[in-house]
Amino acid sequence: MCGIAGIFHYESVKPVDPNRIGRMIDALASRGPDGAGVWTAPGVGLGHRRLSVIDLAGSPQPMHSADGRAVIVFNGEIYNYRRLRHELEQGGAQFRTDGDTETILAAWQRWGPRCLDKLDGMFAFALYDLKKRQLFLARDRLGVKPLYVARLAGGALAFASELKGLLANPLMRRTIDPLAIEDYMTWGYVPDHRSILKDVEKLAAGHYLLLEHGREPSPPVKWWDLSFEQRARGSAEDLSAQLLHLMREAVSSRMVADVPLGAFLSGGVDSSSVVALMSEVSAKPVTSCSIGFDVADVDETSHARKVAELFGTDHHERIVTADQFGEIDRLVRIFDEPFADASALPTLRVCELAREHVTVALSGDGADEAFAGYRRQLFQAREEQARAILPRALREPVFGALGKLWPKADWAPRPMRAKTTFLALATSGETGYARALSILAPEQRQEIFGEGLLRERGAYRAEHPFEKLMREAPARSGLDRAQYADLKFWLPGDILTKTDRTSMAVSLEAREPLLDHRLLEFGARLPERQRIRGTTGKWLMKHTMERYLPEDILYRPKQGFVTPLAQWFRGPLASEARAVASSELLTGSGWFDRKALSRLADNHIAGRSDNARTLWQLLMLERSLRHLKPSG
Template identity: 80%
Template sequence: MCGIAGVFHYETMKPVDPKRVEVMTNALAHRGPDGAGVWTGQGIGLGHRRLSIIDLEGSPQPMHSSDGRAVIVFNGEIYNYRSLRRELVQAGARFNTEGDTEVILAAWQKWGPDCLSRLDGMFAFALYDLGRRQLFLARDRLGVKPLYMARMPGGALAFASELKGLLAHPLMRREIDPLAIEDYMTWGYVPDHRAVLKNVDKLPAGHFMLLDHGKPVPAPQKWWDVSFAEREKGSLEDHSAQLLHHLREGVTSRMVADVPLGAFLSGGVDSSSVVALMSEASTRPVTSCSIGFDVESVDETTYARQVAKLFDTDHHERIVSADQFSEIDRIAKIFDEPFADASALPTLRVCELAREHVTVALSGDGADEALAGYRRQIFQLREEQARSMIPSALREPVFGSLGRFWPKADWAPQPLRAKTTFLSLAQSGEAGYARALAILAPEQRAALFGEEMLKARRDYRAEQPFEQLMRNAPARSGLDCAQYADLKFWLPGDILTKTDRTSMAVGLEAREPLLDHRMIEFAARLPVRERIRGKTGKWLMKHTMERYLPADILYRQKQGFVTPLAQWFRGPLASEARRISSSSLLVDSGWFARKSLSRLADDHISGRSDHGRTLWQLLMLERSLVHLQPGA
């Protein structure tokens, strides 16, 4: 795993200052503590920081092809590089190293952009072809690895694995995009179609760009997509056998490393399945890492220990305090852009623990999106069934009225919190699912925003691109559309961003075996009944893993990392909640209304309402804006 950075002059082939690329690259030193390199040519500069995983001594970067006609900087892993290498050797390619980086170079020289469909892995890379004078930027299918880009004065495109790499460029502009604040206050992160700074873009997952000197910067081209439009043939047991095959392939392919390797283990279905299949494939005990909390109601270490004992793993765990708010500034620096998924705090802790024992850790990310494991997906299936039985002309006035007048009862038991459900049923399936996923609904955001923000966002609403993604999804059902949007929008923007930044912050490579693209494509073809059955999501995976895992692991209620935000802002962070309401970065800018923020804080601290998540969003936004200031 590594960090990459570079500069490409697309207007003229003026020289690139190697010191400028070096400064950008050094800003990513945490991603690659084992080595660094810079290469510059006419109109191009490439920089690299290396975390050595495969071919520890023999694959320094930037790397040239064996004939010297192409050079690459690469972040990620290609899991099928050995079979690709054999195929390329048979076709006449020559290799000087034993790693996967040189395989990408040879694959480009033989197949051009079509080489991407042959790569099984997670990656973001920049490859410069000296013969064609062309830059090839590419990102993996699902967006496991990031790539930021910014146009600089003088006709240059700068790029880097993280925003901090771009911020190290002396000509980088730091103008906040108010539409990114609208997006962030909706989702809790800035999605991949936007960045927090106006002149910054992110290369979308499953896309590439080909840039030529003397030509404008082109739009990214899609090279991979997943379709939910077909259904897999065969019996339930056929599907179970196929799923198990894909799970095994995903796990075993990601166990290739020349450094110590282990797994995150929460005791949930996904991480337990990964550990089970790793144990099956390994001749040595798997190294497993778990964290627990000093609050029993949110602690899952009992389940993690149960799985560790079942598979006789080399298990490591650490109990941490639920009061982790001292890490707020560190989290803001790690993510650069505002990021309000509070589970980033415990994720960082488990990455720190894992790094004490291994250099590579397998995670359970991706199965919920691919196989319908979220509760919101189960609700979406039921709501779509209800929508199909009630005409929209009746749904909108009846459920809309109920939703508007039903109290927002944060204190009430779950079945009595019907406001969101009523409002969702009054809308289309796309709008209803967007409302279920959003942290703040449009009317809630509007109540917080100041005049300048309302003026700047005009008719734009953060839900619009999400709903458009669902409407255009290659899908057959409402559940299909929801899962497609989760894979394309939520997964790269939230889940994979969280895992990438927290693992890279401590020099750990995280791999996602449940995001093997063949498994994702297979899961998208499964009948709805094999994804959700009754109240059970991810049903086929649980059924399949019954041969490995006990029922209390497979069928207990999904929990995940829990951070006690509500308690924090009524206790040790109460003063922060009040301070936010007068923050110059939030209020003086006109983005937020002072009175609205004050009321929000007062209502939460007094216990009248639960605004813990919103206060956390505001706090993380402010901290991120501080770190984005020049000289910060």
């Protein structure tokens, strides 16, 4: 795993200062502590920081092709590189290294951009073809590995694995995009179609960019998509056998490394499944890592320990206190952009623990999106059934009125929290699902935004791109569309960003076997009954893993990392809540209404309402804006 950066002059062939590339990659040092390299030629410069995982001594970067006609900087892993290398050798390719990087170079020279279809892995890379005078930027199918791109003055394009790499370039302007604040306050992160800075974009998952000197950059090209339009046939047992084969292949292919390798183990279905399949093929005990909390209600170490004992893993666990708020500024530096998923704190902790024992860790990320494991997906499927029966002319007035009248009761038992459901049933499926996934609904944002932000965002709403994605999804049902949106929007924006940044902050490579594209394509073809049965999500996956895992692991209620935000903002962070409410960075710009923020903080501290998630969003935004301000 690595960090990459570079500059490309597309208007004219200007020289690139290697020291500038050096500063950009130095900002990414935690992504690659084992080596650094810079290469420049007229009009282009590439930089690389290396975390050695495969071919430890033999694959330095930037790397040239055997014939010297192409050079690459690469972040990621290609899991099928040995098979692909054999195919290329049959066609006459020659290799000087034993790693996967050189395989990409040879694949580009054989197939051009179509080489991406051949790559099974997680990656973001920049490849410069000296003969064609082209720069090829590409990102993997799901967006496991990030790539930020920015236009600079003078007809240049800069790119880096993280925003901090771009910020190290003195030509980068740091103008905040107000639409990104609308997006962030809706979702809790800045989605991949936008960046917190106006001049910066993220290359979307499953897309590539091909640049040439003397030509204005063309829009990115989509090279991969996932379709839910077909349905697999066969009995549950036949489909289960296919699923198990694909899961075994996905896990075993991600166990190739020349450094110590292990797994995150929470004791839930997904990480336990990965550990079970790793143990099946490993010649020695799998190294597993878990963290727990000093609050019994949210501690899952007993479940993780049970799985570890079942498979005889070399298990490591650590109990951390709930009082992790001292890490806020560190999180801000890790993510650069505002990021309000509070589970980033415990994720960072488990990455730190894992790095003490291994260099590579397999995670269970992706199964909920691929096989319908989230409660919101189950609710969406049921709501779509109701929408199909009840005409919209009836639903809108009845459920709309109920939704407006029903109190917002976060403290109440789940069956009593009907406000969101009523409001969702009054609208279309995509609007309802956007509401279910968002942190703040449009009317809640309206209450706290200032006149300046309301004016600057105009008619735009953060839900618009999400709803469009769902409407245009290659899908047959509401559940299909919900899963498609989760895989395309939520997964790269939140889940994969969280895992990449926290793991790379401690120089740990995280791999996601349950996001193998063949596994995802199989999941997208499953009949709905094989995904959801009754109130059980991920049904086929759980049924398949019954041969490995006990029932209380497979079928207990889902529980993620929990951070006690509500208690923090009524206790040690109460002063922070009040400070955020009066922050000049938030209110002086006209982006937020000072009185509304003060009410939000006061009502939470007094216990009149639970505004913890919104206060956390505001705190992380305020700290991020401080971080992004130009020094001096």
